Amino acid sequence: MSKKRNVTFVGLGTMGYPMAGHLSRSELFNVSVFNRTSEKSAQWGEAYEGRVALTIEDAVKDADVVITCTGRDEDMMEIVFSDDGMMPYLKKGSIFIDHTTTSFKLAKHLNESLKDKNISFIDAPVSGGEAGAINGVLSVMAGGDAHILDACDSIIKTYSKSITLMGDSGSGQLAKMVNQICIAGLLQGLSEGLLFAESENLNMDKLLSAISGGAAQSWQMVNRGKTMHQREFDFGFAIKWMVKDLGYCLDQADGNNTKLTFTQEVYDRYTNLMDKGHTYSDTSALMMFDELNK
Ligand SMILES: NC(=O)c1ccc[n+]([C@@H]2O[C@H](COP(=O)([O-])OP(=O)(O)OC[C@H]3O[C@@H](n4cnc5c(N)ncnc54)[C@H](OP(=O)(O)O)[C@@H]3O)[C@@H](O)[C@H]2O)c1
Known part of the structure; x- marks a missing residue:
C-alpha cells in the first residue's frame, strides 16, 4: 500500500476554509492547515478532521504538497519570503500549488525561486466563487508542468469540477x-x-x-x-x-x-x-x- 501524502493548506479565508474542508474528507492524504489568524484555524479544526498547525514551520516542514489561497501578490510575498515566511522550511522535492489570484509576474517569481530549492510550482487560480468552494465545484486554471499537475489531480479534484492545464508557469493566472x-x-x-x-x-x-x-x-x-x-x-x-x-x-x-x-x-x-x-x-x-x- 502506498504511503499517504502530507498535504498542507495555508489560508482559511472565504475560499480556503471550505476547500481545505473538502480535502480533509479524502482518505488519501494527511491534511494539515495553517491560518495567520489562529481563531479561524481553531474553528476549522472543530469542523473537520485534520491537524491544525500553530506555526508556519510546523505547517510546512513535512508537507509533500503545500497549497496556498491568500489575498494578493503582497500576501504571497510575505507568507513565502518574509523573515517569518515558509521558504526556509519547505521540503526539497515537494510541490507548491497557489490558488491565490495573483499577477503573472508573481507566479513566475514563485516558480523561479522555488525551482532553486527543487520545489515544483503550479499557479492555479480558481473561478466559481464562494458557492463553488463550498460545493466543491470550482474551475481551476493551471500553469506548470503536466506531470506535476497530474500528481496533484486527486488533491485538486476534492474541491473542483474542472482542472485545465493552460501551459507554462504563469499561464493559469x-x-x-x-x-x-x-x-x-x-x-x-x-x-x-x-x-x-x-x-x-x-x-x-x-x-x-x-x-x-x-x-x-x-x-x-x-x-x-x-x-x-x-x-x-x-x-x-x-x-x-x-x-x-x-x-x-x-x-x-x-x-x-x-x-x-x-x-x-x-x-x-x-x-x-x-x-x-x-x-x-x-x-x-x-x-x-x-x-x-x-
Ligand atoms: N471570494 C471569492 O469569491 C473568490 C473567487 C475566486 C477567486 N478568489 C481569489 O481567491 C483568493 C482568496 O480569496 P478569499 O475570498 O478566500 O479571501 P479572504 O477571505 O480574504 O481570505 C484570505 C486568506 O489569506 C490569508 N492571508 C492574507 N494575507 C496574508 C498574509 N500576508 N499572511 C498570511 N495569511 C494571509 C488570510 O488570513 P487571515 O484570516 O489571518 O486574514 C485568509 O486566510 C484571492 O486571491 C481571491 O481573489 C476569490
Whole structure:
C-alpha cells in the first residue's frame, strides 16, 4: 500500500476554509492547515478532521504538497519570503500549488525561486466563487508542468469540477485574467440593460425569464439579474478583489499591447464605488455607478 501524502493548506479565508474542508474528507492524504489568524484555524479544526498547525514551520516542514489561497501578490510575498515566511522550511522535492489570484509576474517569481530549492510550482487560480468552494465545484486554471499537475489531480479534484492545464508557469493566472476581463465587460452590459429595462418599467421577472435562455444569457444574468434589480449587493465577490484582479489585467496588457478600453473604464468605476462605500459589495453593484455619481 502506498504511503499517504502530507498535504498542507495555508489560508482559511472565504475560499480556503471550505476547500481545505473538502480535502480533509479524502482518505488519501494527511491534511494539515495553517491560518495567520489562529481563531479561524481553531474553528476549522472543530469542523473537520485534520491537524491544525500553530506555526508556519510546523505547517510546512513535512508537507509533500503545500497549497496556498491568500489575498494578493503582497500576501504571497510575505507568507513565502518574509523573515517569518515558509521558504526556509519547505521540503526539497515537494510541490507548491497557489490558488491565490495573483499577477503573472508573481507566479513566475514563485516558480523561479522555488525551482532553486527543487520545489515544483503550479499557479492555479480558481473561478466559481464562494458557492463553488463550498460545493466543491470550482474551475481551476493551471500553469506548470503536466506531470506535476497530474500528481496533484486527486488533491485538486476534492474541491473542483474542472482542472485545465493552460501551459507554462504563469499561464493559469493569464487565463484567470481573461475570465475577469470578460466578467467586467459583461457586468457593465448587464447593468445598462437592467437600468434601461427599469426606465421602461418592464416586468423584471418576465424579462429575465425571456432573455436568460437566449443569446444574452450569462452566469451573471442568471445569478445576479434579480438581486441587481432589488439592489442587493451585500454578498458575493467583493469589488476590492475585482479591483485587484483588473489591476493585474491592465498591468499585463500594458506589456502585451492589448487595449483594454472597457476593462479600464470598469476598473475606474469600481475604484469610484469603493470610495463611495462599496468596497465589500458584490461586483454586480457596478449598476449603482450612475446613481451614485449624479
Ligand atoms: N471570494 C471569492 O469569491 C473568490 C473567487 C475566486 C477567486 N478568489 C481569489 O481567491 C483568493 C482568496 O480569496 P478569499 O475570498 O478566500 O479571501 P479572504 O477571505 O480574504 O481570505 C484570505 C486568506 O489569506 C490569508 N492571508 C492574507 N494575507 C496574508 C498574509 N500576508 N499572511 C498570511 N495569511 C494571509 C488570510 O488570513 P487571515 O484570516 O489571518 O486574514 C485568509 O486566510 C484571492 O486571491 C481571491 O481573489 C476569490
